[in-house]
Amino acid sequence: MRHTLSVMVENKPGILTRVAGLFSRRGYNIESLAVGETENPAFSRMTIVVDGDDRVIEQLTKQLHKLINVHKIQDITHEQTVKRELILFKVNSDTNTRSEIMQIVEIFRARIVDLSRNSMIVEATGDQSKLDAIETALRPYGLRELARTGLIAMVRGSK
Amino acid sequence: MRHTLSVMVENKPGILTRVAGLFSRRGYNIESLAVGETENPAFSRMTIVVDGDDRVIEQLTKQLHKLINVHKIQDITHEQTVKRELILFKVNSDTNTRSEIMQIVEIFRARIVDLSRNSMIVEATGDQSKLDAIETALRPYGLRELARTGLIAMVRGSK
Numbered sequence: 001m002r003h004t005l006s007v008m009v010e011n012k013p014g015i016l017t018r019v020a021g022l023f024s025r026r027g028y029n030i031e032s033l034a035v036g037e038t039e040n041p042a043f044s045r046m047t048i049v050v051d052g053d054d055r056v057i058e059q060l061t062k063q064l065h066k067l068i069n070v071h072k073i074q075d076i077t078h079e080q081t082v083k084r085e086l087i088l089f090k091v092n093s094d095t096n097t098r099s100e101i102m103q104i105v106e107i108f109r110a111r112i113v114d115l116s117r118n119s120m121i122v123e124a125t126g127d128q129s130k131l132d133a134i135e136t137a138l139r140p141y142g143l144r145e146l147a148r149t150g151l152i153a154m155v156r157g158s159k
Numbered sequence: 160m161r162h163t164l165s166v167m168v169e170n171k172p173g174i175l176t177r178v179a180g181l182f183s184r185r186g187y188n189i190e191s192l193a194v195g196e197t198e199n200p201a202f203s204r205m206t207i208v209v210d211g212d213d214r215v216i217e218q219l220t221k222q223l224h225k226l227i228n229v230h231k232i233q234d235i236t237h238e239q240t241v242k243r244e245l246i247l248f249k250v251n252s253d254t255n256t257r258s259e260i261m262q263i264v265e266i267f268r269a270r271i272v273d274l275s276r277n278s279m280i281v282e283a284t285g286d287q288s289k290l291d292a293i294e295t296a297l298r299p300y301g302l303r304e305l306a307r308t309g310l311i312a313m314v315r316g317s318k
Contacts, residue, residue, distance in 0.1 A: 014183040016192065017176060024173040033175070035192040036244070036307025045306055082272050082280050085195070086245035088313045113241050119317035121241050125284060144317070147204055148195025149308035154247045158278035158303070 002031070003057045003077045004153055007046040008038065010069040018067050019046060026060065028052060032085075034150035043071060047152045080156045086149040087131050088113075089122045092142035101141060108134045119144060127151075160236070161190070162216045163312055166205040166223060167197065167231040174228045178205060181222055187211060191244075193309035202230060206311045239315045245308040246290050247272075248281045251301035260300060267293045278303060286310075 009015045016035065023030050032049035050057070057075065064073050093101050094117075101120065105112055110124035124134050128151070135146070168174045175194065182189050191208035209216070220232050252260050253276075260279065264271055269283035283293050287310070294305070 011188070013186060013188050016189060017179040017183045020176040020179050024176045027172060029170070029172050030175060030194075033192070033194040034308040035189075036246075036309045037305070038307075039302050039305040047306070082247060082282075084245060084247060084272070084282055086243055086284055086308055086311065087195075088241065088243060088311060090313060090317075113243070114313075114315045116315070116317045121313055121315070123241075123243055123284060125245055125282060143198045145313060146196070146198040147206070147311040147313055148197075149193040149245055149311050150195045152245065152247060152306040152308050154249055154273075154280055154304060154306055156273045156280070157275040158249075 001053060001077070002049060002051050003075060004083070004151065005048045005050065005061065006074045006076050006153065007048060007064060007070060008043050008072040009046060010071060011042060011044055012069045015069045019064065019070070022060070022063055022067065023050065028060070032150040034152050036152070047150065049151055076153055076155060081153040082156060083127045083151055083153045084125050085128065085131060085151045086123070086125050088147045089124070089135070089138055089143060090119055090145040091122060091138050092118060092144060093120045094118055097141055101138070104134065104137045108137070110134060160212060161208060161210050162234060162236045163242070163310065164207045164209065164220065165233045165235050165312065166207060166229060167202050168205060169228040169230060170201060170203055171228045177226050178223065178229070181219070181226065182209065185219065187219070191309040193311050195311070206309065208310055235312055235314060240312040241315060242286045242310055242312045243284050244287065244290055244310045245282070245284050247306045248283070248294070248297055248302060249278055249304040250281060250297050251277060251303060252279045253277055256300055260297070263293065263296045267296070269293060
């Protein structure tokens, strides 16, 4: 099962290496990783998506807790969350296909952020399944390049 | 100077640890990191923002090239790029402040993606300076939580 871990870490050199090393030494491949600033400038949040059963993830979480500079870990897999990822597509387009691509962009509430004579860059946000759907819709035109940020998540409501 | 490196890596366990380790051993703090899928399922792209002068970054790049499973490195600092990051804010809101916050959201072409009795979650995308501006606008209402993905970038045009 896919687990989403939200890990608050202190902004100290080497913390990323220690966290990534803990997963790779145990043979776990991190499927998605986003590292970014938080409401507190002294901390970063790592959002880690990793595949494994509940018991194994619980053990990994315990070992993460023991790492220096790791402040707080939440397994938010079973919580009600807003999950979002950002994607940029560079897609082939010419005067014939441009309006079709613009329709797809509108349907998915995406945005065109660059245009050249024979390509455009499309920006979209959403959860995994929405981004997969827009990728499937754009792929037939020819995807030259695709960049994804990795997932971030926030628990809904005001707890 | 802030450099943006786009590093294509093979999806093999341990690659993240090796790349992160190379930076931390040399005392370089990665300011922003995004790891995500690409147009080729065998590869991931790491977008790394790191501070250093041109000569030092060139050396780091050479050493990155020597790492196993690192496929391609581009320093896109001086290129014309679309730079985007995704941010989620959980901001205090009540019936008095809701419409003010909605105005800010509209000005920055952001989106409200969750609402509870006394908070909302706002999603925004943009470059660093736009996201800093929206954060400054929302902070007075009380930021409960903030999550950022790290930056991704794509060279403009159809090269």
